[in-house]
Amino acid sequence: MIIVLNKNDQNTIAELQEHFGNTHEVFVHHNRVAVQGIKEADLSASERAAATDIITNVPKAVQGSREFHPEDTVIRTKHSIIGGDNFTMMAGPCSVESEEHIAKMAAVAKANGATILRGGAFKPRTSPYSFQGLGEDGLKFMRKAADEYHMDMLTEVMDDEHVKMVAKYTDIFQIGARNMQNFSLLKTVGKTNIPVMLKRGMSATVDDVLNASEYIAAGGNHNIMIVERGIRTFDNKYTRNTLDVGVVPVLQKLTHYPVIIDPSHASGHTEFVTPLALAGVAAGASGLVVEIHDDPEHAFSDGPQALKPNEFKDLSDKAFAIRELLSTGMPMEQAEAGR
Template sequence: MIIVLNQNDQTTIENLKRHFGADHDVFVHQNRVAVQGITAEDLDDAERQAAVELIDQVPAAVQGSRLFHPEDTVIKTKHSLIGGANFSMMAGPCSVESLAHVTKMASVAKANGATVLRGGAFKPRTSPYSFQGLGEDGLKYLRQAADKYDMDVLTEVMDDEHVEMVAKYTDIFQIGARNMQNFSLLKAVGKTNIPVMLKRGMSATVDDVLNATEYIAAGGNHNIMIAERGIRTFDNKYTRNTMDVGVVPVLQKLTHYPVIIDPSHAAGHTEFVTPLGLAGVAAGASGLVVEIHDDPAHAFSDGAQALKPDEFKTLADKAFAIRELLASQPVQQEKAGR
């Protein structure tokens, strides 16, 4: 149950915590108190009288629920605002290949409106014989390239043992699709105050990914964004995965966390990345995370889905134009009605 109180009713909040805290999970967000496993009958007279509203059905992912936390979460980093009315472009190579190359890609990303430089130093690959990343050296190169162009770093952390090391270099942890339900890893990043991009697992339902966010939030870290990167369906003949564009408004209805679209992993082929990315923007996503490379044929990983610099410019220009159009639409409609 969620008990909605008058603003600043700290007395009732403390009473509820004392009343139920020993036997139930109790979560507080401003004037809303969520208590797992109770009904209105469990409240005493004073608690019922203090309530403005009682919401019977508490979602399993209570801390991520809009019922509990109605306003959008806006994640603030040194160079970016992610969520709410903001639109964030994130771009970079799939893998960090060298300092010179990731710096060159940072320049391309920055020139086209990106504020976050993405790149993998530890790469979970389908085959154990594929390139696995440069490790900590890759993190150092990524950090240097981002700092040169006043950008934030987004990079994947693969297990809880690496959290402390990756935290020294990144501004945003990425949890990959294969690790979406690696609960020890989710708990570890939840104990930090570093923002987390949680990628939806390739076979995960909406409830699966929302419940995964709770493992992060339960540790005290509420700087969470959810990335849609395509799911596995019965047909992967033409694209690597099936991008669920519809999940953007669904998640925005259910949760306050920003929703990011990763068209590169959804498409798997360069020619489809831009249209899928633009579809995500048109659906209302809070940002895009895109793989770019100046020589995809010789990329260390996933070159087939990387955009060349001119292709990324086309995507970025159109994405920002669509976002501007969406933002201005209510104003234009209002003028038309006058």
């Protein structure tokens, strides 16, 4: 149940917390108080009198719900603003391969509008014999490259034991699709103040990913973004996964967290990355996270889905143009001419 108060009524909020805090979960957001598992009849007369609205049909993911938190969450890092009316480009190689290579890819990403450098130092691979990442050395190389090009750093953390180490380097934690329901990991990053990019699992429903986000929020960390990276369907003959473009407006209706599109993992093939990315932008996504590589055929991981620098430039130019069109109703050239 969500109790909407006349204003930020601290006396009533304190009363609700004292009344239910020992037996139920109580969440407070401005003038809204959510209490899990109660009915209107459980409220005292003064609590009912202080409410302007009582919402009984409350989603399980209370803290991520629009009903509880109507305004958009906007995540602010040193170099980026994610969510709300902002559009954020994130790019980099699948894996950090060397100090020189990640610096080279950071330069490409920055030159084409990205403010966040992505890359993996620890790689969860289908085969145990595939490249598993450079570990902490990869984190150091990536941090240096991000700082050199005045970018934020986004990298995956694979288990709760690594959170403390990865936190020394990264600006944003990535929780990969395979770890979306690693509840121990979600609880651990939830206890930090570092933003979290949560990827939807390959077989996860909308409710599954929203409930996963609740594990992070319940720890006190509300700087969460949700990534659609394709789900598994009955047909994966031509693409790696199936991009659920429709989930963008669905999630934006249900939750206040920014919704990001990962067209690289959705497609699995370079030729499909740009069309899927643009579809996500047109659907209203708050940003893109894209894999790039200057020599995909010799990439240590996921080369077939990486864009070459010129291909990434093409995607980036079109993505920003679409976003400008959505924002202003006119192409970027016309918008710039009118300034």
